[in-house]
Amino acid sequence: MNLILSIETSTPTCSVAIHQNGELIAQKLIVEEGGHSKQVTVLIDSLLQENGLNLSQIEAIAVSMGPGSYTGLRIGLATAKGLCFGLDIPLIALPTLKILAQGFRQSQQEFSQVRLLPMLDARRMEVYAACYEMEDLQEIQASKAVILDENSFADLQGTTLLAFGNGAEKWQNTCQHPDIQFVKSPLFPEAQFMGALAYDEYLNKNFQDLVSLEPDYLKEFMGTQPKNKSL
Template sequence: MNLILSIETSTPTCSVAIHQNGELVAQKLIVEEGGHSKQLTVLIESLLQENGLNLSHVEAIAVSMGPGSYTGLRIGLATAKGLCFGLDIPLIALPTLKILAQGFRQTQRSNSQVRLLPMLDARRMEVYAACYELDDLQEVQASKAVILDEHSFAELQETLLITFGNGAEKWQSICQHPDVQFVKEPLFPEAQFMGSLAFQEYLNKNFQDLVSLEPDYLKEFMGTQPRNKVV
C-alpha cells in the first residue's frame, strides 16, 4: 500500500498524517503549548485507529527535521526513530521550510513565474528562511537563520518572491525589497503537506541513519539560566 506516516513538530502545531502513494488519507493536529510531548503518540494512535490501521501497515516514517522549535524537533525525531527501530522500517527526513513551501503550493494559487520564500519565526527579528522555485521546489537558497532588516534578501531580485509563514509578518512593516509579495493567510508546516515529498524520497530510497541523524537546528540552543530560589 506504500503507507507513510508523517510527523511534523517544528512549531506549536503538532500534526501527524497518513499518506498512501503520496496522497493524503487523514491528518490529526493540535495547537497546544507543550503538546508535542503529551499528545504526539496519542495523535498517532488515534489517527491509525480511526482509519482502520495499525503500525504494522506503515512502510516508512517521515519526519520534519528542522529548523524550528528545539524541543518540538527533538520529540518528533525521537518518536520517529523509536517507531522505525521497533518496526524495522525506513526513516525519511524532510526540511521543515520545504514542507512549508509545499503547503503553499497545495493551498494557494499563484503565477508560475515566482519563487517561494517561507519563513519561520526564530524570535525577536530573526527568522529561519529558504528560497525555492515554485514549479518543482528546486532550492534557490538553502535554509539559514536571518536577522531581518529592510534590505534582507536583496540578493534575490528580478523574480517575484512570495513570502509566508509565521516569520514573514514581522518583516512586512520594514521590508523595502522591490519584488516581495506577502501572503495574508497564516500558514504553518503540517504533516498533511509531507506526502508527495516523502513518497518521492521513498521511491528514491533516500533513507536516514537512525543512529546519526540529528535535527537541523541552524543555530545553537540558547537556554535561560534558572533563577536562584529565595528562601
C-alpha cells in the same frame, strides 16, 4: 500500499498524517504550546484507529527535521526513530521550510513564474528562511537563520518572491525589497503537506540513519540560567 506516516512538530502546531503513494488519507492536528510530548503518540494512535489501520501496515516514517522549536524537533525525531526501530522500517527526513513551501504549492495554484520564501519565526526580528522555485521546489537558497531588516534578501532579486509563514508577518511593515509580495497563508508547516515529498524520497530510497540523524537546528540553543534561590 506504500503507506507513509508523517510527523511534524517544529512549531506549536503538532500534526501527524498518513499518505498512500503520496496522496493524503487523513491528518490529525492539535495546537498546544509545549504539548508535543503528550500529544504526538496520542494523535498517531487516534489517526490509525479512525482509519482502520495499524502500525504494521506503515512502510516508512517521515519526519520534519528542522529548523524550528528545539524541543518540538527533538520530540518528533525521537518518536519517528522509535517507531522505525521497533517496526524495522526506513526513516525519511524532510526540511521544515520545504514542507511549508509545499503547503503553499498545494493551496495556491494560481501563481506561476515566482519563487517561494517560506519564513518561520525564530524570536525577536530573526526568522528561519529558505528560497525555492514554485514549479518544482528546486532550492535557490538553503535554510538559514536571518536577522530581518529593510534590506534582507537583497541578493534575491529579479523574480517575484512570495513570502509567507508566521515569520513573514513581522517583516511586512519594514520590508523594502522591490520583488517581495506577502501572502497570508500557510502560517505553519503541517504533516498533510509532507506526502508527495516523502513519497519521492521513498521511491529514491533516500533514507536516514537512525543512530546519527539529528535535527537541523540552524543555531545553538540559548537557554537561560536559573535564578539563585535565597535560603
